Amino acid sequence: MQNYVIFTEKARQIGMDNIIEVDKVSKAFTKHVALDEVSLQVPRGKVYGLLGPNGAGKTTLIRIINHITAPDSGMVTFDGHPLTAADVPNIGYLPEERGLYKKMKVGEQALFFARLKGMSKHDATAALKEWFERLEITSWWDKKVEELSKGMAQKVQFIVTVLHQPKLLIFDEPFSGFDPINANVLKREILHLRDQGATVIFSTHNMASVEELCDNITLINKSHNILTGPVADLRRRFSDNTYELGFEGDAEAVMAQIKPIVKKMDILGTDRDGVTRLKLALPAADASRELLATANACSMIRSFNQILPSMDEIFIRTVEESNSNSSQTPPAI
Amino acid sequence: MNPLKIIIAREYLERVKRKSFIISTILMPLLMVGMMVTPALIAILSGPEERTIAVIDDSGVLAPTLQNDGEVTFRDFTGDLADAKANEDYDAILVIGADVVSNPQGNVALYTRGAPSMQTESYITSQLERTIEGLRIKAYNIENLAQIMDEVKVSLTLNTFRIDKEEESATSSMLSYALGMATMFILYMFILLYGQMVMTSIIEEKNNRVLELVVSSVKPTYLMMGKILGIGFVAITQILIWAVLLVACSIWLMPVLMNAAADSADPSFIQAMSQLGDTGFMVMLFGCLVLFLIGGYLFYSSIYAAIGSAVDNIQDASQLQTIAIVPIIIALVISTTVVNDPNSSLAVWCSIIPFTSPMVMMARLPFGIPGWETIVSLVVLYLSFIAMIWLSAKIYRVGIFMYGKKPSFAELIRWARYK
Numbered sequence: 068m069q070n071y072v073i074f075t076e077k078a079r080q081i082g083m084d085n086i087i088e089v090d091k092v093s094k095a096f097t098k099h100v101a102l103d104e105v106s107l108q109v110p111r112g113k114v115y116g117l118l119g120p121n122g123a124g125k126t127t128l129i130r131i132i133n134h135i136t137a138p139d140s141g142m143v144t145f146d147g148h149p150l151t152a153a154d155v156p157n158i159g160y161l162p163e164e165r166g167l168y169k170k171m172k173v174g175e176q177a178l179f180f181a182r183l184k185g186m187s188k189h190d191a192t193a194a195l196k197e198w199f200e201r202l203e204i205t206s207w208w209d210k211k212v213e214e215l216s217k218g219m220a221q222k223v224q225f226i227v228t229v230l231h232q233p234k235l236l237i238f239d240e241p242f243s244g245f246d247p248i249n250a251n252v253l254k255r256e257i258l259h260l261r262d263q264g265a266t267v268i269f270s271t272h273n274m275a276s277v278e279e280l281c282d283n284i285t286l287i288n289k290s291h292n293i294l295t296g297p298v299a300d301l302r303r304r305f306s307d308n309t310y311e312l313g314f315e316g317d318a319e320a321v322m323a324q325i326k327p328i329v330k331k332m333d334i335l336g337t338d339r340d341g342v343t344r345l346k347l348a349l350p351a352a353d354a355s356r357e358l359l360a361t362a363n364a365c366s367m368i369r370s371f372n373q374i375l376p377s378m379d380e381i382f383i384r385t386v387e388e389s390n391s392n393s394s395q396t397p398p399a400i
Numbered sequence: 401m402n403p404l405k406i407i408i409a410r411e412y413l414e415r416v417k418r419k420s421f422i423i424s425t426i427l428m429p430l431l432m433v434g435m436m437v438t439p440a441l442i443a444i445l446s447g448p449e450e451r452t453i454a455v456i457d458d459s460g461v462l463a464p465t466l467q468n469d470g471e472v473t474f475r476d477f478t479g480d481l482a483d484a485k486a487n488e489d490y491d492a493i494l495v496i497g498a499d500v501v502s503n504p505q506g507n508v509a510l511y512t513r514g515a516p517s518m519q520t521e522s523y524i525t526s527q528l529e530r531t532i533e534g535l536r537i538k539a540y541n542i543e544n545l546a547q548i549m550d551e552v553k554v555s556l557t558l559n560t561f562r563i564d565k566e567e568e569s570a571t572s573s574m575l576s577y578a579l580g581m582a583t584m585f586i587l588y589m590f591i592l593l594y595g596q597m598v599m600t601s602i603i604e605e606k607n608n609r610v611l612e613l614v615v616s617s618v619k620p621t622y623l624m625m626g627k628i629l630g631i632g633f634v635a636i637t638q639i640l641i642w643a644v645l646l647v648a649c650s651i652w653l654m655p656v657l658m659n660a661a662a663d664s665a666d667p668s669f670i671q672a673m674s675q676l677g678d679t680g681f682m683v684m685l686f687g688c689l690v691l692f693l694i695g696g697y698l699f700y701s702s703i704y705a706a707i708g709s710a711v712d713n714i715q716d717a718s719q720l721q722t723i724a725i726v727p728i729i730i731a732l733v734i735s736t737t738v739v740n741d742p743n744s745s746l747a748v749w750c751s752i753i754p755f756t757s758p759m760v761m762m763a764r765l766p767f768g769i770p771g772w773e774t775i776v777s778l779v780v781l782y783l784s785f786i787a788m789i790w791l792s793a794k795i796y797r798v799g800i801f802m803y804g805k806k807p808s809f810a811e812l813i814r815w816a817r818y819k
Contacts, residue, residue, distance in 0.1 A: 097814060135615055136797075152619065160616035166609035171414065182406050183617040224613060 085144075086111045086235055086266045087132060092141030094127055101127040103290040104141065109235075109268060109283075114261055116281035116298070117270040118378075120386055124290045125270050126163065129237055132268070133160045146234065156185045161228040163239035163270070167212045167220055174199075174208035180227035191230070198226045202252065217244045225253060229260060236260060237268045242276065254280060274378040284378075286385055293389045294381075302375040305384070308349040309374040311335070312358075316366030318343045324365050328358050342369050403618040404626050411601075411630025416637060425638050429645060451520060453510075454490040456481060458498040465531045472520055485511065492516070494524065501535050504528075577739050579766035583689050584735045584759050586639075591696050591758070592728060594635045595704040598628055599717060602708030602800075611800055620800060621793040624709070628701045628789075635697060636690075643686065688765050688774065695781040696758030699788055700724055706792035706812065709799030716806045723809065731756035735763035742767040751777045754784035791816055 087109040094102045101124045109115045119125050130136045132143060134155050143150040146157070167176055174195065181191035199205045202222055212220060221244050229236060238257070242250045257280065261267055269281060277284060278298065286294035294301070314321060322332065322345070331348035338344075349355060355371075362368055376384075415421055454477035457463035466474040477484050477493070484493045491514075497507030508528060510516060537545050602624075605611040614623050707720045734756055738747040742764040750756040751764065757777045765774070798815035799807070807815075 096818075097811075130801075133616060135620070136801075155617065158616075162609075162612040162616060164609040165613050166611075167613070168414075168610055169608065179406065179410050180613065180617065183403050183614065185403075227613070228616075 084111055085109055086146055087268070088144040089128070089132070090142045090144070092128070092131060092138045092143065094124075094131065094136070094138050100290050102131075102138070105287065105290070105292045106141075107285045107292055107295060109266060111266050112261065112264060113282040114257070114267045114269055114280045116277045116284035117268055117287070118272075118274075118277065118284055118382060119287035123287045125287055126239065128287070129160070129162075129239060129268070129270065133158055133237065156231065157234045158237065159184075159228040159231065159233040159235070160237040161224060161239060161241055163243075165221075165224050167223065169211070169213040171212060172208070173204075173210050173212060173215070173223055176212060177223060177227050177230075181230050184231040184233075186231050194230050195226070198230060202226065202256075218246060218249060221245060222249070225256075229256075229265075233265065235266050235268065237270075239270045240272070241269070242271070242273060274382055277378045286382065288386050288389050291389070294385045298378070301381060302378070305376045305381045306373060307376070308352055308354070309376075310347050310349065310355060310358075311344060311370070311372055311374055312347055312362060312368070313342050313344045313370035314362060314366040314368050315341050315343075321362060321366045325358055325361050328354060328361060344370075346374065404622050404629075407614075407618070407623060407626025408630040408633065411627055412633045415631065415634045421634070421638075425641055429642060451491040451517075452489060453492045453494050453524075454484045454487070455494045455496070456484060457496045459496055459500045461535065462496050462500065462528060462531055466527060469523070472523060481511070492520075496528075501532055501539075504532055573767070576766040576768075579685065580739045580742075580763040581736070583685065583765070584732075584763040586689070587693055587696060587759050587762050588728065588732050588735075590635055590639070590693055591700045592725075594631055594697055595700040595724060596721075598631050598701040599704040599708035599721070600714060601627060601631070602705055602796075603711060603714060603717065606709065606800055607712065615800070620797045624705050624793055624796045625789070628698065628705060631701070632694065632697055636694070639690070639693065685765060689762060691778055692758040692762055692781070695754075695778060695785060699754055699758075699781060699785040700728065702785065702789040702792040706795040706799065709796040710802065710807050710812055710815075712803055712806075719806070720809065720812075727755035728759075731759040735759045738763050739767075742769065748773065752780055754781045754788075757781050794818070 085108040087107075089105060089107045091104045091106055092102055093100070093104055105124070105128060117125050117128070127136065131138050132145075132150070134150060134152055145151075145154045171179070177195050178188065178191055181195065182188060186194070196205070199208065204219070204222055207215065207219065207223070212223075215223070221241075225241065228238075236257075241253060241257070245253060254276070257267060257269075267280075269277070271277060281298050283297050284295070284301065285292055296304075318334075318337065321343075322334075325347075326332065328349070329347045330350050333346040335344040335346050347358070349358065359368070359371060451471060452473045452475060455463045455466065455474050456477050456479075463474070463476055468474055474494070475490070477490075481493065481495060484490060492510055492512040495509045495511070497503075500507045510521070510524065534546070537549060542548075602611075605614075611623070703724045704721075707717055707723065710720065711717045731750070734746065734750050738744070738750070738760055741747065747760060747764055750760040751773060758781065761774065761777050794816040795812050798818050799812070802815075
């Protein structure tokens with residue numbers, strides 16, 4: 068009994084640390100299964116990446132979290148209680164496919180969306196003015212949406228998503244249509260919102276931005292959750308003992324010396340200072356000692372570091388593995 | 401503020417502020433008046449062309465009595481039919497047999513170049529009939545017979561009264577017919593016009609993906625309801641503007657018409673005018689028009705909303721639209737027959753079925769029908785609207801996220817069953 072109480076107390080605490088818990092959620096449409104018993108936990112105050120190939124079921128999952136569609140079975144917990152329609156004002160969702168009313172003026176339209184989220188006209192106007200200044204678009208207030216470019220409209224959509232300061236923000240491909248400068252502005256704002264305490268769910272195919280922004284990810288493929296975990300852990304776990312070695316000395320001789328130790332060797336190049344860089348695949352993690360000793364004996368080592376796999380590689384490897392072996396159970400961390 | 405109100409307000413203001421709304425509100429009455437006046441004008445301006453008709457009269461008694469009018473000129477022709485046919489001066493040849501007075505049937509013939517005009521034909525026959533009648537009466541050789549015959553002739557107008565009502569009231573079926581058809585047409589126009597407006601507006605929202613952003617903050621059902629109600633308020637605004645215009649016009653026009661009625665010897669016209677002047681009747685009629693208009697609009701626009709949510713563009717909508725258009729057209733056709741017999745069982749049944757009831761009831765109402773029928777019809781209509789909007793909301797919720805393939809009717813029903 069005592070144990071049970073401790074257990075539930077702990078579970079509650081863990082639960083409170085997650086803003087969203089998805090428990091065995093399934094959703095089927097006439098011709099296909101969009102989600103099949105998908106579970107995941109989104110920790111509070113983090114940026115959470117929701118990844119997956121096209122048609123994997125990400126958007127359906129996001130719509131369920133956003134209370135737009137209901138799951139066939141399973142449960143979604145928001146902030147410690149079952150998700151209800153009353154939680155929607157605490158969520159800001161920027162859908163992947165998004166548009167604005169073309170004939171409406173920008174300011175009027177932003178106000179309309181802000182008020183739909185339950186903000187008063189007065190608060191919404193004040194908050195909007197602030198955001199418009201922050202993103203340097205104050206001069207657009209009285210323009211019609213049809214006069215804006217796609218990127219400009221995206222900025223307005225971003226503002227109406229975050230304006231009401233929701234606890235949970237969901238961004239589906241937020242950077243599409245942005246130039247690199249504005250994309251950076253947006254990244255900065257997203258991280259700023261996280262620092263202020265918001266949790267961000269971030270769905271994208273841009274793996275570089277996942278590495279940059281996300282603390283945790285979940286990879287969904289063919290309606291299953293096939294990989295979940297903190298980005299740093301995953302990259303370490305997927306590391307295949309690949310290292311980069313930089314040295315000064317006779318490259319041919321060094322390569323001949325270390326060849327028996329390494330599994331695979333690629334020359335990355337020699338720079339002007341005579342430093343040669345090699346990409347080396349080792350058979351095991353502890354082979355690095357022997358490698359360093361050998362290399363040290365015949366050259367001057369300038370650099371040695373581990374190369375972690377990119378999220379791109381992890382994505383491709385995991386999805387391909389799961390496609391070739393669809394009965395495989397999801398690896399847990 | 402309730403999100404539904406915000407959506408309604410946006411929808412309403414966006415439309416009412418548009419130039420197209422203001423223009424159509426002004427132009428529509430002009431167009432209606434134009435549509436009524438133009439055929440009459442055309443008829444007046446394009447009377448029959450002038451025709452010269454050669455008359456070959458073997459009886460010798462009829463030709464002199466034929467009278468020319470502006471369009472038709474008769475000319476005696478001596479010679480046979482072949483000569484007359486050869487003569488291009490004549491547009492037609494009238495051949496009258498020798499014993500036409502005793503045996504008129506089949507004894508008169510008209511040969512024309514081109515198609516004969518109905519007016520000319522009836523002009524000739526009526527003249528000949530009258531003359532032959534006169535000649536035959538004369539043949540009886542009774543003194544003053546022509547005068548007696550004139551005195552015997554009667555022209556009658558029926559004064560009709562309703563006895564099933566508390567108060568015997570003079571009615572004019574001519575006016576009822578006109579009012580029924582007019583209000584029914586207004587209803588038909590509004591349902592079709594505004595129902596389709598709901599559909600196109602939903603398709604547009606779906607197409608430019610603004611819908612995805614809206615449903616991220618409010619339930620899809622709210623958006624659909626907001627759209628239907630917002631556009632409904634636009635329709636009511638338009639009708640109220642027209643009502644005000646109509647009242648203003650009639651205040652100015654009624655005295656003129658009343659004077660005309662008083663001067664007129666035509667009793668049916670006087671009756672019609674007194675019925676039009678009956679304020680209670682007109683208020684009842686307008687009240688029912690508004691109630692059926694709202695009910696019919698809500699019912700049909702929910703169907704249109706479901707259709708709009710299911711397709712990506714207007715082209716794809718045409719096929720599914722038949723679900724809404726066919727019953728509307730059927731209702732229109734039934735309404736035009738119902739005015740001839742407002743209490744037939746077809747009329748009563750179609751007044752209860754919600755697909756046809758708004759229009760059929762409007763066509764019947766001016767004839768005065770039992771109050772309970774109106775109430776049953778309205779209750780069924782509004783209950784069906786609730787059922788229909790519930791079904792449509794279920795389809796809409798799924799449909800708005802479906803892109804690509806054009807769905808079939810069966811698929812729409814399947815969507816309604818999704819959780």
